[in-house]
Amino acid sequence: MSHLHAIKKSSAPFIKPKPVKKVFIAGVGAVGCTLIQQLENHPSLNVLGYCNSRHVQWLDGEKVHYQHKDLQKAPAKNWDEIIKKLTTYKRGSVIFVDATGSPEVSTLYPSLFEHGIHIVTPSKLANTQSQETFDKLHRIALENEAEFYFETNVGAGLPVISTVKNLIASGDEILEISGVVSGTMTYLFSELEKGASFSETVNKARTLGYAEPDPRDDLSGEDVVRKFLILARVCGIKIERDEVAVDSLIPEHLQNVEPGQFLEGLKDSDKDWEKRIAEESQKGKVLRYTGKLTGRKISVGIEAVPKLSALGSLTGTTNLITLRTKRYNDQPLTIQGPGAGKEVTAAGVLADLLKI
Structure with missing residues (x-):
């Protein structure tokens, strides 16, 4: 019995702690809000803030949460100021989530990549422009060692x-x-x-x-x-x-x-x-x-x-x-x-x- 117990105990995987990444979420509709809820139990992902089309809410170290009434009272959204703040963190430590479906937000990708900011998005807009735009976007990400993940562009959560x-x-x-x-x-x-x-x-x-x-x-x-x-x-x-x-x-x-x-x-x-x-x-x-x-x-x-x-x-x-x-x-x-x-x-x- 004790021998079996020892095997079970020793077979538990050793999980190396992951470095904490900082996350900013653009778009708090159905997907953005649900993502915020899912992020509550992930210590390796620290939500810096989120925004909708009008306002931006910075959490400043507070536990991740979303309240519509809080966001309505928050400062006006300004993309230049948001990107400037995201670039104050260590290069490669910030992930920008685009859950907006907004053409304006998709035009920010090259600038974010150039600052070493990673992007995750369910939006198909950036990847379905001209072939030249697609190639340029992925090249900029590669040159700046920025990750670009868009699994949910096809099949929602399916691994296609x-x-x-x-x-x-x-x-x-x-x-x-x-x-x-x-x-x-x-x-x-x-x-x-x-x-x-x-x-x-x-x-x-x-x-x-x-x-x-x-x-x-x-x-x-x-x-x-x-x-x-x-x-x-x-x-x-x-x-x-x-x-x-x-x-x-x-x-x-x-x-x-x-x-x-x-x-x-x-x-x-x-x-x-x-x-x-x-x-x-x-x-x-x-x-x-x-x-x-x-x-x-x-x-x-x-x-x-x-x-x-x-x-x-x-x-x-x-x-x-x-x-x-x-x-x-x-x-x-x-x-x-x-x-x-x-x-x-x-x-x-x-x-x-x-x-x-």
Whole structure:
């Protein structure tokens, strides 16, 4: 008994204490707030402060917490002053989290990298500009020994980008990446199969927080295009947005109307979708919104798949990404799980922080 006890005791891993990193969080919406809660129990990550679009709150050594009323009384946000304060800390010790989805914030990345500040972000904006901008951004990070992690750009908390990077780093070759990378679209089509109308499902997805406030951001397919653009670039493929073929779900006459008018106008499409779903069901098929990267070609759009297939059985906000490589050719590698939600996205951001 004592011998067994000794083995158990000696097999406990020795965990080397990690140096404390300082974290600044831009954006305290659903993901930012959830991340702050998750950071409460991580002594190796010290939150310096956070901001929204108007105010900045510095914690000055206080325990991490977030109170909306405190932030509303805090000083006005000024990016020059925020960056200046972050650069007063030891080079390489600060991590900037961009949880905003703001184009303005994504333009700050080069300056942050030049000061040796690491960046973690769920925002896809910086990585989906021109190929030249992408290359320049990653080069600046490398030259300044600044880490840039964006795992949550694809699949929320699922390990998609890190898996692709690890396969390539180990000498494998990516032949094809395919599947469903939009939790919003999975939800939409699985609800249509249950008999819900297209217009009411889009409205419900918006209410539940699965879709953007203006659902055209999802229905246009742009969200899926951006994710596959990032996957292609991570694979080392040089590609621009205008090279990607995309199948939009937005009726042409509703492309440029006001959001309220758009949601009302969607009712005109209900019968068409009902008919399309019924036709595929008779063939034993369902519709899924998929993407595929083969070689240097990306295609994004609606695909009819067998009801009993892996893609056909997806429900809720599930993502399913298949990686076919030289090593994983006969039996491709599949990553599946929730592709939307503030908890899993914030957890993915936290995992990236802990890597640094």
